[in-house]
Amino acid sequence: MKLTLDELLVSEKILTPQQMEAVSLIQKETGQATFHIILDQKFAKEKDVLRVLAKSLKMEFIDNLAYNVNPETIRVFPKNLAFKYRMVPLRVAEGTLTLATANPFNVAAIEDIAMITGISVQTVVSTKAEIDQALDRLYTPRAMEKAETPEEPEVVDEASLESSPVVKIVNTLIIEAYKRNASDIHLEPEANHTRVRFRIDGDLIHHTDFDQDRHSLVSTRIKILAGLNIAEKRIPQDGSFQFTHDFKKIDIRVSSLPTPYGENIVMRLLGADQNIEYSLSGLGLSESTLKTIEKAIQVPHGIILVTGPTGSGKTTTLYSILAKLAVPTVSIKTVEDPIERKFEGITQVQVNQKAGLTFAAGLRSILRQDPDIIMIGEIRDTETAEIAIRSAITGHLVLSTIHTNDALSSVIRLIDMGIEPFKVGSSLVCVISQRLVKKICVHCKELIEITPAQQRLLKTDLTHIHHGKGCTKCNHTGYSGRMAVFETVLIDSALEEMISKNAGLEAMRNYARDKGIPMLREEVLLFIEKGVTTVDEGLRILYNVEN
Numbered sequence: 001m002k003l004t005l006d007e008l009l010v011s012e013k014i015l016t017p018q019q020m021e022a023v024s025l026i027q028k029e030t031g032q033a034t035f036h037i038i039l040d041q042k043f044a045k046e047k048d049v050l051r052v053l054a055k056s057l058k059m060e061f062i063d064n065l066a067y068n069v070n071p072e073t074i075r076v077f078p079k080n081l082a083f084k085y086r087m088v089p090l091r092v093a094e095g096t097l098t099l100a101t102a103n104p105f106n107v108a109a110i111e112d113i114a115m116i117t118g119i120s121v122q123t124v125v126s127t128k129a130e131i132d133q134a135l136d137r138l139y140t141p142r143a144m145e146k147a148e149t150p151e152e153p154e155v156v157d158e159a160s161l162e163s164s165p166v167v168k169i170v171n172t173l174i175i176e177a178y179k180r181n182a183s184d185i186h187l188e189p190e191a192n193h194t195r196v197r198f199r200i201d202g203d204l205i206h207h208t209d210f211d212q213d214r215h216s217l218v219s220t221r222i223k224i225l226a227g228l229n230i231a232e233k234r235i236p237q238d239g240s241f242q243f244t245h246d247f248k249k250i251d252i253r254v255s256s257l258p259t260p261y262g263e264n265i266v267m268r269l270l271g272a273d274q275n276i277e278y279s280l281s282g283l284g285l286s287e288s289t290l291k292t293i294e295k296a297i298q299v300p301h302g303i304i305l306v307t308g309p310t311g312s313g314k315t316t317t318l319y320s321i322l323a324k325l326a327v328p329t330v331s332i333k334t335v336e337d338p339i340e341r342k343f344e345g346i347t348q349v350q351v352n353q354k355a356g357l358t359f360a361a362g363l364r365s366i367l368r369q370d371p372d373i374i375m376i377g378e379i380r381d382t383e384t385a386e387i388a389i390r391s392a393i394t395g396h397l398v399l400s401t402i403h404t405n406d407a408l409s410s411v412i413r414l415i416d417m418g419i420e421p422f423k424v425g426s427s428l429v430c431v432i433s434q435r436l437v438k439k440i441c442v443h444c445k446e447l448i449e450i451t452p453a454q455q456r457l458l459k460t461d462l463t464h465i466h467h468g469k470g471c472t473k474c475n476h477t478g479y480s481g482r483m484a485v486f487e488t489v490l491i492d493s494a495l496e497e498m499i500s501k502n503a504g505l506e507a508m509r510n511y512a513r514d515k516g517i518p519m520l521r522e523e524v525l526l527f528i529e530k531g532v533t534t535v536d537e538g539l540r541i542l543y544n545v546e547n
Contacts, residue, residue, distance in 0.1 A: 006034065008052050009044075019043045033105070046127050050102070054125040057104055062090075065100055065130040066137045073097075075231050076117065076224070079139045085109045088126070088134040096120040102128040115167065119224050166217040169210070170225070174243050176207065177269060178250060181481075183311070184269065187222075189215050189262035201438050201482050202311065205475070212261070219256070219263045226254035234258055240338070253338060270340045278319045278341070284483045286526060288518050292488040296430035297321055303392045303427050305379075307404045308434045313484045314401040315340050317434060318375055321399060322346060325373055334375035335362030351377070359384045367391060376400040382417045389419055392427040406520065407433040407489045408508045411499055425491070425499035433487040433520060437527065437537040440466055441474035445531065454535045458525065458542075466531035478534075485527060485541065487520040 006024070009015045015023070015038065023037045030037075035053060038044050047063070054061035062068055065088060073089035074082075076097055082088065087109070088100040099113070101123050114121045126134075173196065177185050182198035194215040197204040210218070223230045226239030236257050243250045251270040256263045280290060296304055304321070306314045319341060326332055326345050337351035337359070347369070349362045359376055360383040366374055367387075379385050379402045392398045404410045410431045414424045450465045468478025489512055491499070498508055512519065524538045 008056050009038075009049070012048075012052050014044045014048045014052055046102075046129075050125050050127055053104065057125075059104060060124040062100055062124050062126045063130070065126045066134040069134055069138050071138065074138060075229050076119065077113075078231070081113060081116065082135055082139060085113060086128075086131055086135070087113070087123075088131055088138065090124065092119075096122055098122050098124060100124050100126045100131060100134070102126060102131050117224055166214070166221050169214065169218055170221050171243075173207075174250070174252070174267070174269070175245055177267075178245055182269065185267040187215070187218065187265040187267075189259060189264060191261055194218075194262070201479060202436060203477075215262045219265050222254055222265055222267065223256060223263075226252075228254065228256060233263055251338065251340070270338055278316070278323045280320050280324055283317065283320055284532075285486065286518075286523055289486045289488050289523065292430070292490055293321070293432065294324075296488075296490060297325060297397075299397065299429045301392055301395045301397050302429035303388060303398045303400065304430045304432070305410050305428070306399075306401045306432045306434065307407060307410050308401075309403070311436070312434055313436050313482075314434065315377070317432065317484065318399050318401065319343070322373070322375060325397075330372040331370060332373045332375070333366045333369055333371040334377070335359055335366060336375070336377040360387055363387045363391070367396075371396060373397045374399070378402065379414075379417075382419075385414055385417045385419055389414075389423050389427050393423065404433075407431040407487045408505060408512065411508065412505050415502065421502040422500040425496040428491045428496075428499070430491060431489045434484045435520065435541045436482045436484055437524070437533045437541055438479040439481045439483055439532055440534060441468040441471065441478055441480040443473040443480075444468045444471035444478065447531075450535065454539075457539055458528070458535065460525060460528075462529060465528060465535055467534045467536075483527075483532065485520060485523045487518070487523065489517055 006020055010017055010020050019041075022041070023034055023043070026032065026037050026041075027034060035049060038049055039046055051061045068090060069088060070091050073092060076092050077089035077099070085106075086102065090098045090100055092098075097113075097117065097119050099110075099121060102125070104123055104125050110121050110123060173185055177198050180198060180200055182200050184199040186197045186199070186204065188195045188197065189212065191212075193209045193211055195209055196207045198207050199205075220230050223237070223239070225241040227241070228237045228239045236255070238253070238255050240251065240253045243252055253268040253270065255266045255268075280293060285293070306317050308314050322332060322334075322343065326343065328345070331347075332345070333347040333349070335349045335351060339348050339350050342348060349357070349366065351357055351359060351362060359378065359380060363374070363376060363384060364387060374391060374396050376384065376388055376398065377400070379388060379400050388398050388400060402410050402413055404413045408431065410433075411424060411428065415421055445466055445468055447464050447466055450462050454465070455462065468474060468480075470476035470478045474480045489495075495508065495511065498511065521542055524533075524541055527533050528535060528538050
């Protein structure tokens, strides 16, 4: 049976029944709280009453508070808030700030703090004297310097929050970006305002502006969510957090960069694109590319490499291949940075450089887990390349990405990393190079004549092409969505021999052309001819690749 505070005070022998009766009479006359009446009448010590009060509220009571605080917490809970509300920060763990208070009934203060800092708050109980002593000990100049706080952080004036618009601003930005399939949110401070832009289909699109005063509030909120040091504004920082909308969890990576007008914040939304279908058939591949990839993934061991610049859809291609390969009879393990989409039935490992979990270290650990198929987010260094090659040669199917300009350049890149040519030749199964092109909006698509200049640049005899004239559906851009174009090269016995003999890049390209392997140019021209994309998009891709 749960006892009331009055009953607990008597049962714990803090007050006598007669004293408790006197307290009740005073309370009826004045309306004062039991706690204050007891202290005013000097019936008991504050410490004893608070200990029982904490017990009744199922809260922790802490004595010797000054020796239980972590100086690092002043980065999250600045001095002016601590002294205004007379609360002491104890720790930050799992997204929750724990504060010590002598008044656990001050719910309004707790709500204010949660609103201003943008972080969940829970409280423990201690005496007023302990609170004052801890505050003086924690917020001395020496303690603040020890916590490496360069300056007292800016804190939001609650009056300017207007019922916490800063939280609403950040939430609304993320939700709007999610709804528009944006990959990134850019917050760019200027002299008199902050510009917000979304990256949609590869282009930055202006979304909104807000005044300079709001920028520090918004950036502080985002930094708290991402676990960054809100007091440090002189150096770049990186972090991440998870946002939930419509029961969908969106992983968000945050990067801050100091500028003369404030911190430039970029949030990358991972796995937020609702239009992605992780299947080979859903990628919109040409018939020849689809056949080549399906043939490559039937090979039981070897390396399949996907190459292309940042943001060209390499991870989507890898995930689509994994989705095809994921059957109950095989073990698939990945090491990624970051994990952009979580899959059932696949063990995914997140790279953590600070903890020493690199691609190479993760790959070594994965190999001890008896996998059939391994996916490495990226081959960045010689060590990772060597382990990947060795894994492929010893019976594993390895999928990975590498940064090169075209498919066959990946071969040269591996050899330049120090991998012996015969090992590269014997382990490579297929190399896929890809780029993303914008698709013509189906609502305003129209047929037009190709210009002589465009014919010469494309080296084509096409007479008519399509473009989007612009409409409300595509925000008057003429484009809606993107798709990948591919250059897919299967490593046959002849190419394997050329690679093993360290043949040059041009020799391998000539062989591919002579054999009629569709290169990126042919695929781009095919989609222009079909009216899927425009000449401008095709030229952008081809001239980046060929020049």
